[in-house]
Amino acid sequence: MTRRVLVMVLGLVCLLAGVASAGVQRLYVLDCGRNIGKDQARWSPGVNEGKPIEFSDNCYLIRHDRGLLLWDTGVPDAVAAMPDGMVVANGAITYRRARTLAGQLTELGVKPADVTYLAVSHTHGDHVGNVALFASSTVLIQGAEYDWAMAGPNKPAFGPSATITRLAGDHDVFGDGSVTILSTPGHTPGHQSLLVRLPKTGYVVLSGDAVHFRDNWDHKRVPAMNVNREQTLASLQRIQGVLDERRAQLWINHDKPQSDGLRYAPAYYE
Ligand SMILES: [Zn+2]
Secondary structure, eight states, X not given: OOHHHHHHHHHXXXXXXXXXXXSEEEEEEEEEEEEEXXXXXXXXXXXXXXXXXXXXXXXXXXXXXXXXXXXXXOSOGGGGGOTTOEEEGGGTEEEEOSSOHHHHHHHTTOOGGGOOEEEOSOOSXXXXXXXXXXXXXXXXXXXXXXXXXXXXXXXXXXXXXXXXXXXXXXXXXXXXXXXXXXXXOSSSTTOEEEEEEETTTEEEEEOTTSSSSXXXXXXXXXXXXXXXXXXXXXXXXXXXXXXXXXXOEEEOXXXXXXXXXXXXXTSOBO
């Protein structure tokens, strides 16, 4: 082997090693509140009528070698200072928060300005409660969701200098296939979920509110408040296809029993 060929081979090996180590480094699960529903049947028509249900509400911070992505922002941080929580939806739901999102990011050494991308599964109040904190981030949201939210009574308070990127379908966030926004409409017009490839954990789908808890997933139930039933069912089928294809885990954001089994920050998944 000539010296020149040896240098070329070594260069190729280094390049391949670099490619192999690139991608998602860590995924942190953050406690972004609790939703206490008075009546589970709001989400599961005809099932467990009149029974209360408690939802977890998570945010997820993904550290990639090309930047930070925050997925959802939970209920407003101000709720942490409200001893009785915040009552919404005409008394049907009470938000609670044990810890602020800002405080959890600080613990991780992350400032809001460090967050490259802010992506929201959708624009309901338990997901966009702290979007104003990320004044300089690039917001990744479906155009259909943005238009719907901005035409409604509860406009999300995106920072005035935030860059809004209007998506129209799936989106490869970092350009390497490791973090992909999946278009999963139905709960709202531009609802989206997130597919993450972790080097050790493997593929994980973060549900957003495509489904709210395990029993609804198992029975493919559609909450009455969803904007489109057929789209919801198609999105559930799509997620099932992704789980099968990627051998992925489904992390259902509001499923408290499942969330109770996850490692929260400062622990992380790799
Ligand atoms: Zn929700």
